[in-house]
Amino acid sequence: MPKQKIVHNPVLLREVLHLLAPKAGESYLDLTAGLGGHAGAILELTRAPKQALLIDRDPEAVKMLKKKFKDIDILQSDFLAASQELVERGKRFDLILADLGVSSLHFEQALRGFSFVRPGPLDMRMDNSQHLTAGEIVNHWDEQKIANLLKNYGEEPKSRAVAAKIVTNRPIHSTDQLAKVVASTYRFRSKTHPATRTFQALRIAVNDELAQIQDSLPLMLQLLEPGGRLAVISFHSLEDRLVKQAFKEAAGQGYEAEIRLLSKKPITAKAEEIALNPRARSAKLRAVAKIKT
Numbered sequence: 001m002p003k004q005k006i007v008h009n010p011v012l013l014r015e016v017l018h019l020l021a022p023k024a025g026e027s028y029l030d031l032t033a034g035l036g037g038h039a040g041a042i043l044e045l046t047r048a049p050k051q052a053l054l055i056d057r058d059p060e061a062v063k064m065l066k067k068k069f070k071d072i073d074i075l076q077s078d079f080l081a082a083s084q085e086l087v088e089r090g091k092r093f094d095l096i097l098a099d100l101g102v103s104s105l106h107f108e109q110a111l112r113g114f115s116f117v118r119p120g121p122l123d124m125r126m127d128n129s130q131h132l133t134a135g136e137i138v139n140h141w142d143e144q145k146i147a148n149l150l151k152n153y154g155e156e157p158k159s160r161a162v163a164a165k166i167v168t169n170r171p172i173h174s175t176d177q178l179a180k181v182v183a184s185t186y187r188f189r190s191k192t193h194p195a196t197r198t199f200q201a202l203r204i205a206v207n208d209e210l211a212q213i214q215d216s217l218p219l220m221l222q223l224l225e226p227g228g229r230l231a232v233i234s235f236h237s238l239e240d241r242l243v244k245q246a247f248k249e250a251a252g253q254g255y256e257a258e259i260r261l262l263s264k265k266p267i268t269a270k271a272e273e274i275a276l277n278p279r280a281r282s283a284k285l286r287a288v289a290k291i292k293t
């Protein structure tokens with residue numbers, strides 16, 4: 001099969017650079033380096049950083065990162081395990097970025113099974129050495145468990161009906177087959193494809209995305225040097241809620257505050273960026289700085 005060309009625009013790049021304000025020599029940790037778009041721009045500004053580490057759980061992304069950044073440390077790991085280890089080793093960074101979710105590498109490659117627009121296998125693993133796939137959930141989990149997953153991770157209003165359709169139509173082997181089954185639950189078309197929520201829910205479950213974020217956020221704050229900045233970009237309300245809550249708790253009150261918020265409200269993409277990159281539409285950027293004392 002011919003290789004698909006991956007088009008990549010790092011989301012909210014200008015805004016990330018404005019809030020992180022990288023300076024020459026500062027250390028940098030990218031927890032979701034992906035195709036290295038943000039990392040490239042940040043590393044240009046830090047020039048010779050004291051320390052730089054790029055992390056991604058996807059082996060294919062790591063392979064591309066290694067080609068692009070020859071002299072930088074690159075690690076294939078999920079960011080929870082990596083943050084735990086870095087905290088244990090007493091590491092600290094001036095700049096930390098977590099640009100959550102999936103990359104164009106996932107959506108644009110049919111074989112990865114993330115997109116219902118491109119027929120592919122029901123996979124959705126960011127790290128393909130993991131055991132659980134979307135196909136396993138769709139074809140082997142019981143109906144109630146699937147309904148709960150669709151409700152909790154997809155905010156699917158017809159979670160029970162969609163789960164029932166899935167179970168009746170098993171076995172389901174491909175993304176397009178699943179999309180059709182989900183769409184058949186809906187009589188009327190809306191602006192977003194009815195399978196969007198189901199695909200989001202499956203992806204979150206397969207990659208354990210929310211637990212990864214919730215458990216990592218306090219570690220990300222610990223990993224900041226005094227005066228260091230952390231930026232997190234989320235792509236749906238379930239992620240953003242976790243980020244907002246963790247930052248609110250750490251910003252606390254008066255002398256107890258560990259961090260200060262660099263923007264009161266989340267920053268979203270401007271119309272020009274959305275026109276070029278529709279995925280930017282749902283992006284929300286929050287950033288904090290660690291208080292020096």
Ligand SMILES: C[S@@+](CC[C@H](N)C(=O)[O-])C[C@H]1O[C@@H](n2cnc3c(N)ncnc32)[C@H](O)[C@@H]1O
Pocket residue numbers: 008009010011031032033034035036037038039055056057058061077078079080099100101102103104126212
């Ligand atoms: C939105 S993309 C990042 C794009 C990147 N900022 C760039 O400019 O190319 C998200 C990346 O995070 C990775 N990822 C998602 N969750 C992860 C996790 N829990 N641990 C490590 N990497 C993760 C994905 O594999 C994907 O490559």
